[in-house]
Amino acid sequence: MTKGKQGQVRSGADQLPEWAASHLNGKRIGLLTNPTGINREFVSTIDVCASIPSVTLAALYACEHGIRGERQAGVLFEDETDPRLGIPVISLYGKIKKPTPEMLEPVDVVLFDIQDLGVRFYTYMTTMLYMMEACAAAGKPFVVLDRPNPLGGEVVEGGLLVAGFESMVGSWTVPFRTGLTIGEFARYVNDRQERRCDLHVVPLSGWSRDMEYPDTGLPWLMPSPNMPTxxxxxxxxxxxxxxxxxxxxxxxxxxxxxxxxxxxxxxxxxxxxxxxxxxxxxxxxxxxxxxxxxxxxxxxxxxxxxxxxxxxxxxxxxxxxxxxxxxxxxxxxxxxxxxxxxxxxxxxxxxxxxxxxxxxxLHEEAGLRQLVHDWAAEAEAWKQERAPYLLYPMTGSEASR
Structure with missing residues (x-):
């Protein structure tokens, strides 16, 4: 962990009001978020968006666990209306998981603000990818409010997903631990899409890759009901x-x-x-x-x-x-x-x-050894593949590799 840096990090959500003033003026925005969408002053990104006078918060989009984190793993749900704001909450974890053109009709641009774990099978990454594909098809900009990788951005662990095994718990050929922030992951996958979206990442300020989440000074909210600490x-x-x-x-x-x-x-x-x-x-x-x-x-x-x-x-x-x-x-x-x-x-x-x-x-000793060997090799190769998409420089021993 990095010492002496606590309290310096500002997330993309912390910088949204200033960024919106120059990039989103007059736009109807949709926000894909959950309870982790919060700034360092403990204000939810929903409320931040609703308070920006130059934009209109027109819709919320909810992924697994719901917009308020109220549902357990795997529980499907349908569209709702936010009781406080009176705007639609469109479900991306019901019968439909990939946004349709109709789901994007109420908005001009989609913002994403969810704390992920930098782990391939955490479903928020897949939901983001589906939204990026939908925005590309609809010709609407997609904005990621970047957040730290909780375990830092240096260490990665293989192996890579094999084509044909894509699902909600693995949507792209990346290793188990990507060593990327959610914004960096978006940059990586967008560059490899047949149809790219108009992607913008509002970067972190004050974060370095050797920082774990407790070093950031940002409030920790459970990303999902079974991820408490x-x-x-x-x-x-x-x-x-x-x-x-x-x-x-x-x-x-x-x-x-x-x-x-x-x-x-x-x-x-x-x-x-x-x-x-x-x-x-x-x-x-x-x-x-x-x-x-x-x-x-x-x-x-x-x-x-x-x-x-x-x-x-x-x-x-x-x-x-x-x-x-x-x-x-x-x-x-x-x-x-x-x-x-x-x-x-x-x-x-x-x-x-x-x-x-x-x-x-895995039941065989030789199979275990081969998996450990191959996945370590895939992780090393991944470090080179991800390098062009890093928004924050490598630090320490990893920087010289």
Whole structure:
């Protein structure tokens, strides 16, 4: 973490009134946001937009979890009317997830302000991409109010999504951890679209790539109901893989993604086995929990709690692969991959990981080693591919690579 820089960072939302005065005068704007759309004075971007006299806030667009973060993961919803502003709240997480031309008719320009995690399968990135495609087709500008990558902008982890495995939890060929801000990601994908949108990014001020979110001085609001703290964010890009299995990933507890388990796991035995691997920067401790909802609701689960002991050394994805491999090796008679949700669809783990390699090879020691090797190589190659799209320079050792 960078020391001595707390309180200096201004997000795109903090700079919106000044930017709007010179770029959006007289426009009807639509805002794609959620509760994380907030400035450093704790004013929501919805209210910021509504208070700018030179623009008209004509519509809100809501993605997974709703405009106020009121819905759990996977809960679909339809269009609503904002009770306070009396303007439409158009759902992008109902029957329709890709905006239609009719959805964009009320506005001249669309703004995006959502805190993401810099992780490929966090669905906000996909919703943004769909909106960019819709704006390109409609000939309407798209503006990203940039926000920090919570884990900084230097470290990346592979592997890349394979063509044919696109979904809401992976819409583009990028690694698990992109090492990009949401604005940089928009620049990258827009440059590769068949039809580019008129993209504008209102950049961060005072942010450097070696800063984690607590260094910024910006208020932290949960990006989604199961992402309460930075401890959760730190393990999410790895432990989210357990969503594709019949183990609980801790949803329905106060420690989602930090706790992994099932009724048939022996937590002492599992923690002893995985700790013996000597994985850097992490310790797995036996834990018992009872999910209040989601998988194994109401059942006593045993498993492990992931403690990050050295954030700089910890590799969440590699650690999760080793943990998952160990579970399969020890409990192969009870372990299962979640089956496809619909006929003709792939297993959910395939969408999460961007290919079928984890499902088809991780049970073998050689498969695990090959995955770790290949994904590390893909992450290194990605660093070069992302370089032209960085809005903020590299720092420290990474800058000289």
């Amino acid at each position: 930075m401890d959760t964010v730190r393990v999410y890009s790895g432990n989210c893989l357990f969503e594709g299995t019949n183990l609980s990933e801790g949803r329905g507890t106060t420690k989602p993604f930090e706790q992994i388990g099932a009724p048939w796991i022996d937590g002492d035995e599992l923690s002893r086995e995985v700790n013996a691997l000597g994985l850097p920067g992490v310790h797995f401790h036996p834990v018992t929990f009872t999910p209040m909802f989601s998988k194994h609701q109401g059942a006593l689960c045993n498993g492990v709690h992931t403690f990050v002991t050295d954030p700089e050394a910890y590799k969440p994805l590699e650690s999760a692969l080793h943990l998952l491999h160990t579970v399969i090796r020890m409990y192969g008679d009870k372990f299962e991959w979640i089956p496809p949700f619909k006929e003709g669809r792939k297993n959910f783990i395939d969408y999460l990981t961007g290919s079928d390699r984890v499902r088809t090879t």
